[in-house]
Amino acid sequence: MSYDNLLYEVAGPLALITLNRPRKLNAISLATVDDLHAAIAAAGDDPVVRVIALTGAGDKAFAAGSDLGEVVERDLGKALEPIVQGIAERLERCPKPTIAAINGICFGGGLEIALGCDLRVAGKSARFATPEGKLGIIPGGGATQRLPRLVGRAWALDMLLTGEPIDAERALQIGLVTRLVEDVELLPTVRRLAAHLASFAPLVPRYMKAMVHAGMEGSLAAGLALEKFAQAGLCETADKKEGLAAFLEKRPPNWTGR
Known part of the structure; x- marks a missing residue:
């Protein structure tokens, strides 16, 4: 299975979807959104796949947010479409467990995709932020709703209003991620977790x-x-x-x- 902006690999019970735009820190373009919809749907329909994981190519970013070059041209009509919201909702509605394997920067739309996953595992170099306020906009991929439901109103407002990054240790403390591992152990940990989840009745x-x-x-x-x-x-x-x-x-x- 081939995609322009993703790598797709099935190994054992795990379908690993890798955002593959490392030169742009895996920023989420509209074409990437289309690829993600297709890849998540394919993994959901594959009887061999029991668990779906998302990660980012390279060692710098899970996803740095939406592709700002496209956001510049986004008018009101386009802004109201459920673009990243649609990816997070697809992950939530997928009948199979979904895991965000978070390496490096996880900002904006990248964080919103991770929020749609059932489990979030982070490497120690991971950082998280909702910086949209600094651009004169607000998060449009679900962070204003999913983040407070996950970490509580106080920490959600702190992240949303300040736009300042938090490190992986703080993310673990507030419940944004549930597992924190050495960077080199990120994917091995996710593979072990997928094997464990696959041992349960479908x-x-x-x-x-x-x-x-x-x-x-x-x-x-x-x-x-x-x-x-x-x-x-x-x-x-x-x-x-x-x-x-x-x-x-x-x-x-x-x-x-x-």
């Missing part, structure tokens, strides 16, 4: 993601009711029976996805 991540994303939008009572219905559905699957049998028989389970 329906489990899909249900987990649906419960969290849908539940966060409603009341606690509604979310708990939804959880019970989801659990009841999973209890009727062949994989549930296989999982219990494998546990009792002290053997690895043989999942079928049914």
Whole structure:
């Protein structure tokens, strides 16, 4: 599978999508957005793939933000389109676990794509910022909504209003990332994490993601009711029976996805 702005690799259960514009610090162009939609959809449809990860080419950046050369020409009509928002939403709605493997700069639209992933693993050189205010605009890829839901209102406002970068240690402290590793261990860690996630029944991540994303939008009572219905559905699957049998028989389970 070939893309102009991405590298796409499937190894074992992991589809690794690499933003491949290192000379521009992997800035997100409109063409890159199109490639990302296609690559995430392809990985989502591939039965071999169980986990999807995104990273950036080179050692300087995950993604430095949107391609500012294109932003200059973006009028009101184009600005209202869900450009990076659409990528983050696709990642959230994807039935498979998604991981942002964050190397170096993760600013603006790059951060907003990472916010759409289920898990964020960072190398120690990673830095994070929402600098759009310095350009006379605000984030338009979801940061004003996803960031406070993830790290809380206070830290979100600090990042959004000041536009100042935070380092990987601070990102770990506030919950922006959940794992922090040496830079050279970033992709090996993600591959090990993907293998672990792939050891679960295929329906489990899909249900987990649906419960969290849908539940966060409603009341606690509604979310708990939804959880019970989801659990009841999973209890009727062949994989549930296989999982219990494998546990009792002290053997690895043989999942079928049914």
